[in-house]
Amino acid sequence: MSRGTIQVAGIGKEFGPTTVLDRVDLTIDGGSFVTLLGPSGCGKTTLLRLIAGFLEPSRGTIAIDGASMQGVPPRRRPLGMVFQNLALFPHLDVFENVAYGMRIRGLAAAEISGRVSKFLGLVGLTGFERRRIGQLSGGQKQRVALARSLALEPAILLLDEPLSALDLQLRRQLQVELKSIQRQLATTFVFVTHDQEEATMLSDTIVVMNGGHVQQVGTPGEIYRRPASPFVARFVGDINMLDGRIEAIDATSVSVAVGDRRIAVPRASVVGTAATGRACQLACRPESVRLGEAPANALSIEARVSALHRLGPTVKAVLDTPLGPLTALAMADTPHAAELAEGKTVRLAVPSDTFTLFAST
Amino acid sequence: MRSTTSAPKSLGWLLLPALLVLALFLGSVALLLFHAFWVKDGFSLIYFRQILDRADYHEVFLRTVSISSIVAVASAVLAYPIALLLWRLPRWRNLLLVIVLVPWLVSLVVRTYGWLVILGPKGFLNETLKWAGVIQSPLPLIFNDLGVVIGLTHVLMPFAVIATLSVLLQIDNRLEEASESLGAGGFETWRRVVLPLSLPGVFTGLGITFLTSMGAIVTPILLGGIRQKMAGTQIYQEVVYNFNMSKASAWAICLLLLSGLGLALLRMLEAALVPKADR
Numbered sequence: 263m264s265r266g267t268i269q270v271a272g273i274g275k276e277f278g279p280t281t282v283l284d285r286v287d288l289t290i291d292g293g294s295f296v297t298l299l300g301p302s303g304c305g306k307t308t309l310l311r312l313i314a315g316f317l318e319p320s321r322g323t324i325a326i327d328g329a330s331m332q333g334v335p336p337r338r339r340p341l342g343m344v345f346q347n348l349a350l351f352p353h354l355d356v357f358e359n360v361a362y363g364m365r366i367r368g369l370a371a372a373e374i375s376g377r378v379s380k381f382l383g384l385v386g387l388t389g390f391e392r393r394r395i396g397q398l399s400g401g402q403k404q405r406v407a408l409a410r411s412l413a414l415e416p417a418i419l420l421l422d423e424p425l426s427a428l429d430l431q432l433r434r435q436l437q438v439e440l441k442s443i444q445r446q447l448a449t450t451f452v453f454v455t456h457d458q459e460e461a462t463m464l465s466d467t468i469v470v471m472n473g474g475h476v477q478q479v480g481t482p483g484e485i486y487r488r489p490a491s492p493f494v495a496r497f498v499g500d501i502n503m504l505d506g507r508i509e510a511i512d513a514t515s516v517s518v519a520v521g522d523r524r525i526a527v528p529r530a531s532v533v534g535t536a537a538t539g540r541a542c543q544l545a546c547r548p549e550s551v552r553l554g555e556a557p558a559n560a561l562s563i564e565a566r567v568s569a570l571h572r573l574g575p576t577v578k579a580v581l582d583t584p585l586g587p588l589t590a591l592a593m594a595d596t597p598h599a600a601e602l603a604e605g606k607t608v609r610l611a612v613p614s615d616t617f618t619l620f621a622s623t
Numbered sequence: 624m625r626s627t628t629s630a631p632k633s634l635g636w637l638l639l640p641a642l643l644v645l646a647l648f649l650g651s652v653a654l655l656l657f658h659a660f661w662v663k664d665g666f667s668l669i670y671f672r673q674i675l676d677r678a679d680y681h682e683v684f685l686r687t688v689s690i691s692s693i694v695a696v697a698s699a700v701l702a703y704p705i706a707l708l709l710w711r712l713p714r715w716r717n718l719l720l721v722i723v724l725v726p727w728l729v730s731l732v733v734r735t736y737g738w739l740v741i742l743g744p745k746g747f748l749n750e751t752l753k754w755a756g757v758i759q760s761p762l763p764l765i766f767n768d769l770g771v772v773i774g775l776t777h778v779l780m781p782f783a784v785i786a787t788l789s790v791l792l793q794i795d796n797r798l799e800e801a802s803e804s805l806g807a808g809g810f811e812t813w814r815r816v817v818l819p820l821s822l823p824g825v826f827t828g829l830g831i832t833f834l835t836s837m838g839a840i841v842t843p844i845l846l847g848g849i850r851q852k853m854a855g856t857q858i859y860q861e862v863v864y865n866f867n868m869s870k871a872s873a874w875a876i877c878l879l880l881l882s883g884l885g886l887a888l889l890r891m892l893e894a895a896l897v898p899k900a901d902r
Contacts, residue, residue, distance in 0.1 A: 316800055336803045343804040349797035353819045353898045362815070363805035414805065 264292030265327060266340075266417035266450030268313060273322035275308055282308045284474045286322070290467070292417070293448040295441065297461040300471035301497070306454045309471070310420050313452065315339050326418065341418040342411030346426065348403050350395045356382070356406050357391040363414040381409040384443060401432045408443070418450040425460070437463055458498045462486070470494045486547075490533060492620050495545045502551065502588045504544040508536050508621065516619060520544060521585045525561045527619045534621035543620040546612050548578065548591035553598035556611030567606050577602060581610065659872035670873035687837060687854040688881060690768060694775045695833035699825050701776070702783035706824075709784070710791040720788075723781050731778065735845045738774050739765065770846035771853070775836045782835070783828030790824025791817070819898060826893040830886055837882045854878045 268290040275283040283305045290296045298306040311317045313324055315336035324331045326340060336343075342363075351359050357378055358365075364374045382388050385405035390398070398406065404424060411419060421440075425433045441464055444451045455461050461468050462482040470477040470485060470493075478490035489495035492503065506525075510517040515526040516536045527544070529536075536542070556562035565581035565588065577599045579590045590610060592599040602608065662669055674680050705723065709716050726734055741747045742764040749761035764770060794817060802812040840855040847853065852860075854874060861871035 314804060316803075336800070337806045337808060341804070343801070345797050345801060347795070347797055349795060349801035351798060351801070351816060353816075362802070362807075365815075366806040366811055410801075410805070 266292035267327055268418065268450065268452070269323075269325045269328075270309070270313070271323050271325075273309070273312060273319045273324065275305070275312060275317065276320045282474055283312075283319075286474075286476055288469060288476060288479065290450060290452060292327070292450055294466040295444050295451045295453065295464055296467045296469060297453045297455055297465040298469050298471060299455060299458060299461040299498075300477075301456055304471040305474040306456075306471050307422055310422055310452060310454050313418075314341060314343050314420050340416055341420055342414060342416040344407050344411050344419065344421045344424045346422045346424065348407040348424065350403060350406055350410070352395050354395070355391070356387065356393045356395070356398070359395065359406055360409045360413050362410060367414070377413055378409075381413045384412070384446075385409045386439070400428050401436060404428070404436060408440075412443075412447065412449070415447075416449065418452065419444075421451060421453045423454050423456070426455075426457075433460075440464065462498070468498075470497060472497070488531075488533075489545070489618060492543055492545065495618065495620075500548050500589060500591070502546050502548065504546075504585055506542050506544050508538055508540050508542050511536055511538055515614075516621075518542060518544060518619065520561065523561060523563070523585070525614050525617070526559065527617050528615050531615065531617055532619045532621055536619070536621040540621065545618045545620065546616050548589040550612055550616035551581075551588055551590035552611045552613070553590065553592055553596075553602070553608055554611070555609065557613060559615075560611040560613045561617075562609065562611045565608055565610050567602055567604050567608060570602055570604050581608070583610075655872045655875060658868045659876050662869045667869075670870045671877070673870075674873065674877055683852050683857055684854055684877065684881060686768065686851065687878070688885065690771055690775070690843075690853065691833050691836040691885070693772050694779060694836040695829045697772065697776045698780040698783040698832040699787075699829050702780050702787055702828060703825065706784050706787035706791055706821075709788050723784050726777065727781065731841050732845070734778065735774055735842055738770070738777070738846060742770060742773065765846055766848045766851075768847070768851055771839075771843050771851070774842040774846040775839055778842060779832040779835055782831045783825075786828035786831060787821060787824040790827070791821050794820050822897045823893070826889065826897065830889055833885055833889065834882055837878060837885070854881075
């Protein structure tokens with residue numbers, strides 16, 4: 263087990279009558295970049311504050327590197343934290359902010375200044391030592407907060423939506439740097455965000471949360487390709503949802519009626535327990551909706567283009583079909599995409615193995 | 624557009640009370656200056672010279688400044704833990720604040736007589752100590768400078784509590800969490816984060832209590848000795864008993880200058896001690 267492993271077992275948390283987290287089990291591998299992703303109110307920040315020790319769980323245990331954290335105050339946990347509003351000390355300059363934790367530990371002055379230089383260098387703020395916090399830009403404050411929490415070389419760094427206040431361009435830039443710093447230090451990063459794009463870009467593992475539950479844990483690819491619930495499918499990336507009914511089940515596939523069509527979905531794509539006659543939902547990503555003639559074993563339908571968005575390299579088309587609206591995403595330089603126009607009728611196909619079937623919803 | 628141009632015009636009369644107050648204030652200051660420099664029928668500096676020459680008057684001003692300084696520091700020191708407690712107990716804050724402020728609902732004279740009952744030669748404290756055998760003759764707790772300090776500190780401390788509390792309440796509690804996550808315990812966090820950030824409130828309290836006790840009249844009259852005058856009581860005496868407006872005005876101007884000097888020194892001390900917390 264590598265340094266910085268977090269084990270969360272059976273965690274529940276109530277604030278008064280409100281249940282914020284319910285039976286959360288989670289293992290975060292040491293040295294990985296993990297994102298807690300979910301809409302506001304899903305409990306992700308509460309989980310982070312429980313790991314930090316600012317809150318005590320109502321039930322369950324949290325262990326870091328095998329040691330139980332029950333009753334251990336935040337200052338004795340091997341972790342650093344970057345706060346949403348950064349919480350830099352306004353009365354101290356950049357150097358003293360970064361040096362703060364080392365001063366508390368009583369490290370020698372020479373070691374403190376050495377480490378401050380090292381970490382200010384790491385975040386690209388060499389030469390800013392004597393600046394006041396009020397003289398820094400948003401991105402620079404971000405870097406100071408990161409350097410301050412990393413200077414004690416914690417096994418784990420917790421980040422509570424630290425980039426949410428920045429404009430998009432700066433945000434993208436800091437995401438790249440954050441990832442590269444995490445790779446250099448091999449510190450476990452636990453990052454809270456509601457931005458699925460940010461989560462996808464940064465993470466080794468994404469933990470999707472909703473309503474106080476963990477919905478799915480997986481790599482960004484797994485979460486995108488094989489969402490574990492309709493919620494995850496909708497929350498991460500764009501998705502088309504079709505209502506259907508399970509007609510028949512055989513050894514290799516499940517037959518689903520969608521409107522007047524039938525489609526055989528491979529059993530590997532089924533989430534939940536399929537039962538004949540039950541309602542189900544079929545999900546497919548916009549890029550799985552192909553324009554033109556259908557390959558074998560695909561849902562093929564005629565559709566009318568109701569809206570068209572050309573997004574540079576790609577084209578996004580909203581299509582009216584007998585089964586309901588579908589969104590298609592295609593590369594702009596393909597012949598079919600070039601011919602698209604609003605109001606035009608086209609033929610489209612969704613290969614059956616690109617569907618995810620949510621049974622018993 | 625119309626509303627933005629017409630609003631100031633129609634609301635202009637709301638300035639009237641403020642102008643009235645301003646006129647009264649400037650008028651009385653003008654009157655003060657006139658009295659101070661116009662003695663009998665001509666320009667004179669006689670009362671200023673008197674203040675500069677007479678050693679007993681120097682003593683009064685010195686006593687005023689030292690009592691006020693002691694009261695300011697005592698108020699600040701006593702108020703700080705109370706403010707910290709109010710800040711730390713948000714549930715009880717309103718109730719505790721009422722308790723801190725309740726003395727203000729009682730007339731100043733009544734409150735001051737309360738101290739006579741407690742601190743007087745035959746007061747509660749002396750009688751208790753005598754009964755316990757700790758002392759033989761009553762301690763001189765009142766009708767001297769100590770009595771004035773106790774009385775003024777009691778009256779003025781709530782100002783210091785409010786000034787300190789209002790600054791404490793502006794401190795983002797994530798700063799404490801950040802300090803804690805960096806390894807600091809409660810005391811270290813207070814010393815390194817809360818104390819420096821709350822000092823501006825402490826200095827505001829020092830300023831308010833110092834200035835107010837510089838001008839104190841009732842408490843020094845009732846709790847101070849006959850001979851232990853403060854500048855305020857001297858001015859009171861000149862106005863009410865001697866009808867010497869010119870002397871009272873000269874004293875008032877000197878008191879004002881001393882207060883201003885004290886405040887300027889306080890500001891310099893604050894600038895030296897409090898790091899600029901610009902955000």
